[in-house]
Structures are given as structure tokens and as C-alpha cells.
């Protein structure tokens with residue numbers, strides 16, 4: 001690294017200037033921004049012309065999602081926490097997914113593969129026109145994607161909005177069908193927490209754990225997803241059943 005960059009990194013590390021701006025409590029900040037993550041962030045900021053990190057949109061168990069600005073436009077940076085991302089929890093979504101079978105996976109790099117996996121899955125969804133954030137880049141434990149929301153606020157989860165849920169249900173069903181039959185993916189964490197409502201559409205988010213359809217546990221994940229979708233939309237008065245939705249998403253079995 002050239003000397004001027006090294007000193008810029010050092011000053012970023014020392015001052016944590018951007019952290020004052022985003023008003024993250026000290027404990028969370030220390031957990032998220034360990035030295036390795038700060039270095040990765042610094043590299044990504046340079047590579048992708050990120051002007052500054054704005055504020056945390058969400059701070060969860062395994063990741064913190066920030067709004068940031070790149071060339072004056074809002075973007076999102078998802079930071080997978082190195083401190084709490086549990087190997088055993090995510091391993092089962094990587095092992096068995098043939099797309100990652102050639103990767104050398106160990107404790108030190110699994111989180112990087114996780115970021116790459118979410119990036120790859122988002123790309124695939126976009127390819128088939130499913131509403132989701134546009135993936136922009138991944139670097140180590142960071143994922144950069146487009147921001148879903150307005151100037152005023154990030155898009156809310158569908159559990160927190162009042163809309164015509166029948167319309168949204170139909171959309172979600174169509175997108176689940178496309179996702180399974182064309183993108184050949186199973187979300188594996190589908191629920192009202194991972195669907196954002198924006199400009200009349202339900203956006204799929206949180207694609208890290210999504211697996212290829214021929215993952216050995218894909219059926220189990222799909223059935224769990226379908227159960228969650230039916231549970232949520234039924235609670236909103238939409239008439240739907242588990243059997244009917246599962247059949248629709250799976251589509252016709254191939255001819256013998």
C-alpha cells in the first residue's frame with residue numbers, strides 16, 4: 001500500500017471520524033468495526049468512490065446495514081460482523097450449494113464467501129426481474145448494493161405497512177415462482193422481515209442464505225419459506241393455503 005494511503009487508513013482507524021457521524025453506540029461500533037473490517041471498508045470506499053457512511057439502517061445479530069453515499073447517490077453497505085457470524089450457522093447454507101463447491105472454505109474466509117454468495121444471489125434475482133437491491137460490489141465481509149427507499153426513509157418491512165395485502169401476496173407468489181423455477185434458488189429465510197415495501201412493490205432482501213435448488217436441504221428450506229409466507233398473509237386476511245402455494249411455486253413436475 002502506498003504511504004499516503006497507509007496514513008489515510010491509519011487516520012481512519014485512529015480517528016474513527018465517520019463513526020461520530022453515524023451515531024452508533026460505542027459497544028456496537030467496536031463489535032462491527034474491528035481492524036480487519038475497517039481496513040476492508042477503507043479499501044471499498046476508495047475503490048467504489050464512497051463519499052461517506054451516513055447512518056445504520058439496521059443493526060442485527062450478524063450484520064449491520066448502513067446507508068452511505070457514493071458519488072452523491074445513496075447506496076447501502078452491509079457489514080457482516082466478524083465477531084458474531086457463527087461458522088456452524090452459515091456453513092449449512094454453503095456446503096451443498098454446488099456453486100461454491102470449488103471454494104476453499106475455512107473459518108477465516110467463510111464470511112467473505114457469505115458476502116459473495118449474497119452478491120451472486122442478488123444478481124440472479126435481478127436477472128429474472130425480481131424486485132431486490134441491485135448488487136454493486138462485494139469485498140471481504142462487505143456487500144455494497146443499491147438503496148431501497150426514499151430520501152426521507154429506507155423502505156419499511158411489509159409487516160409494518162398498511163397496504164392491500166392481496167395485491168402484494170400475488171406479487172410475492174409470482175416472484176417466488178420465478179425464483180424457484182427460473183433462477184433455481186430457494187430464499188431459505190423468507191418472511192415478512194425480509195420483504196421491503198417500496199413504491200407498490202415487495203422487494204426481496206437478505207439473500208446470503210439463499211441456496212441453489214439442488215442443495216440437499218432445499219426442499220426443507222422451501223417448505224419453511226412457504227409456511228412463513230402463508231402464515232403472514234393469512235394473518236392479513238389473504239386466503240391462501242400451504243399446499244396450494246407450495247404446488248404453485250414448485251410448478252409442474254418434469255414429465256417422467
Ligand SMILES: Nc1ncnc2c1ncn2[C@@H]1O[C@H](COP(=O)(O)OP(=O)(O)OP(=O)(O)O)[C@@H](O)[C@H]1O
Nearest residue numbers: 058060061062063065076133146147148154205206
Ligand atoms: N438495500 C437496502 N435498502 C434499504 N434497506 C435495506 C437494504 N438492505 C437491507 N435493508 C434493511 O436492513 C435490514 C437488515 O438487512 P438484512 O435482512 O439483509 O440483514 P440480516 O441478515 O437480516 O441481518 P440480521 O439478521 O443480522 O439482522 C432489512 O430488514 C432492511 O430493513
Ligand SMILES: [Mg+2]
Nearest residue numbers: 193194205206
Ligand atoms: Mg433480514
